Amino acid sequence: MRSDIPVTVLIRPQMGENIGAAARAMWNFGLDRMRVVAPRDGWPNPKAVAMASGAGRVLDEAQHYDDLDAAIADCTHVYATTARPRELTKPVMTPEAAMRDAAARIAAGERVAVMFGPERAGMENADIARATTIVTVPVNPEFPSLNLAQCVLLMGYEWRRATEEAPETRLEGQRTELAERQEIDALGAHWEERLDEAGFFYPETKAEGMRQNLRSLLARLPLTRADVQMLHGVMRQMVRWKDRG
Amino acid sequence: MRSDIPVTVLIRPQMGENIGAAARAMWNFGLDRMRVVAPRDGWPNPKAVAMASGAGRVLDEAQHYDDLDAAIADCTHVYATTARPRELTKPVMTPEAAMRDAAARIAAGERVAVMFGPERAGMENADIARATTIVTVPVNPEFPSLNLAQCVLLMGYEWRRATEEAPETRLEGQRTELAERQEIDALGAHWEERLDEAGFFYPETKAEGMRQNLRSLLARLPLTRADVQMLHGVMRQMVRWKDRG
Numbered sequence: 001m002r003s004d005i006p007v008t009v010l011i012r013p014q015m016g017e018n019i020g021a022a023a024r025a026m027w028n029f030g031l032d033r034m035r036v037v038a039p040r041d042g043w044p045n046p047k048a049v050a051m052a053s054g055a056g057r058v059l060d061e062a063q064h065y066d067d068l069d070a071a072i073a074d075c076t077h078v079y080a081t082t083a084r085p086r087e088l089t090k091p092v093m094t095p096e097a098a099m100r101d102a103a104a105r106i107a108a109g110e111r112v113a114v115m116f117g118p119e120r121a122g123m124e125n126a127d128i129a130r131a132t133t134i135v136t137v138p139v140n141p142e143f144p145s146l147n148l149a150q151c152v153l154l155m156g157y158e159w160r161r162a163t164e165e166a167p168e169t170r171l172e173g174q175r176t177e178l179a180e181r182q183e184i185d186a187l188g189a190h191w192e193e194r195l196d197e198a199g200f201f202y203p204e205t206k207a208e209g210m211r212q213n214l215r216s217l218l219a220r221l222p223l224t225r226a227d228v229q230m231l232h233g234v235m236r237q238m239v240r241w242k243d244r245g
Numbered sequence: 246m247r248s249d250i251p252v253t254v255l256i257r258p259q260m261g262e263n264i265g266a267a268a269r270a271m272w273n274f275g276l277d278r279m280r281v282v283a284p285r286d287g288w289p290n291p292k293a294v295a296m297a298s299g300a301g302r303v304l305d306e307a308q309h310y311d312d313l314d315a316a317i318a319d320c321t322h323v324y325a326t327t328a329r330p331r332e333l334t335k336p337v338m339t340p341e342a343a344m345r346d347a348a349a350r351i352a353a354g355e356r357v358a359v360m361f362g363p364e365r366a367g368m369e370n371a372d373i374a375r376a377t378t379i380v381t382v383p384v385n386p387e388f389p390s391l392n393l394a395q396c397v398l399l400m401g402y403e404w405r406r407a408t409e410e411a412p413e414t415r416l417e418g419q420r421t422e423l424a425e426r427q428e429i430d431a432l433g434a435h436w437e438e439r440l441d442e443a444g445f446f447y448p449e450t451k452a453e454g455m456r457q458n459l460r461s462l463l464a465r466l467p468l469t470r471a472d473v474q475m476l477h478g479v480m481r482q483m484v485r486w487k488d489r490g
Contacts, residue, residue: 030385097413140275168342
């Protein structure tokens with residue numbers, strides 16, 4: 001069994017559909033270690049399997065427990081996801097901070113679990129007392145109702161963010177090589193020459209400012225080599241059209 | 246109409262239930278400006294209303310358009326959420342980077358939209374061509390299937406993260422004041438004295454190390470004042486019990 005990811009513990013889940021949706025949400029972000037504690041409708045659950053399509057393996061390999069203590073017995077650090085503040089004194093983390101913390105702990109050899117309560121009632125204080133840390137999603141206080149699978153999804157998303165090096169911004173496409181400055185310059189020169197012939201820079205007193213604005217505009221755009229070729233082509237075509245006229 | 250949040254644009258959504266679930270996901274994170282472009286089953290959609298319970302106002306105030314250009318006509322910056330790489334050349338951002346970017350643009354007076362494609366097919370290239378930027382959720386490549394409401398949820402979550410100052414970790418509870426070091430010391434001294442009387446630090450050769458370990462343990466725990474009182478009480482009670490014996 002993999003120990004490089006957190007265990008996802010569903011405490012007394014009610015609807016099979018929600019268990020299946022949670023399995024899908026887990027697998028969306030590469031999590032596949034589910035433990036199910038005292039599910040209302042027994043185990044295995046055919047409705048969970050039907051809902052989990054594509055993530056059925058998560059359910060096949062899920063472990064079933066009668067009580068929570070057994071489900072987290074081998075864990076060293078346990079997060080409880082709950083929206084409501086409790087009288088219990090615990091550190092409360094955002095999902096991001098919690099999953100970064102979890103990633104650091106797992107890297108150091110700890111065994112980590114993330115617990116989710118039943119759909120309606122949420123976790124009881126007796127469940128939360130088992131946790132080392134509470135995780136609360138910063139929802140709209142006017143409408144804090146996240147369902148089980150949504151909550152699992154957000155934790156999985158943050159887990160993946162904490163463990164995956166993804167560039168924050170990249171340029172994507174088949175011809176994404178950005179143009180070099182000399183190519184931008186050549187484009188500007190081409191356009192400027194033709195526009196000058198066309199009488200664009202008029203009146204004389206404003207011509208210099210207009211030339212600068214044109215060059216500045218082209219310099220500011222994140223043009224690829226393909227873009228530059230197309231803009232050359234645009235200008236050539238206008239000239240051809242004029243010449244044909 | 247509020248202009249301090251992004252507009253959420255649903256392009257040709259199919260199932261009313263998904264539109265309702267998207268409305269709920271938006272409102273979970275305080276977003277309530279929905280625009281619906283050419284929904285398959287017309288507008289308004291009773292199934293959307295039934296599903297949106299608690300977030301019905303988002304649908305009541307949603308705007309309906311026949312085509313995408315009209316829906317984003319008043320926007321200055323448009324994000325397209327799509328999982329698949331396209332031949333179009335665009336910057337691709339993570340949800341976090343995109344919503345931070347969106348927050349900065351809105352603060353500077355821009356009007357921002359986030360577009361979501363239809364459930365099965367996703368956005369067409371003609372839709373994506375309207376976008377200034379693509380947003381891709383870093384999902385598990387083996388199982389990248391996020392549904393419409395999940396995608397809306399993750400963008401709303403990142404919007405709220407980008408705009409809400411929430412402490413990453415806080416201590417929550419009714420009596421959360423952390424103990425001062427002198428209180429920890431006093432507790433250590435109390436325990437050490439009683440344990441010494443009880444013959445705990447034995448044999449003599451190991452006593453010093455055992456004392457250090459006890460003090461070190463107490464120093465390492467994030468004890469609140471209430472915790473310290475309880476641990477004093479524990480020790481006092483053990484002594485009382487012994488005295489009664």
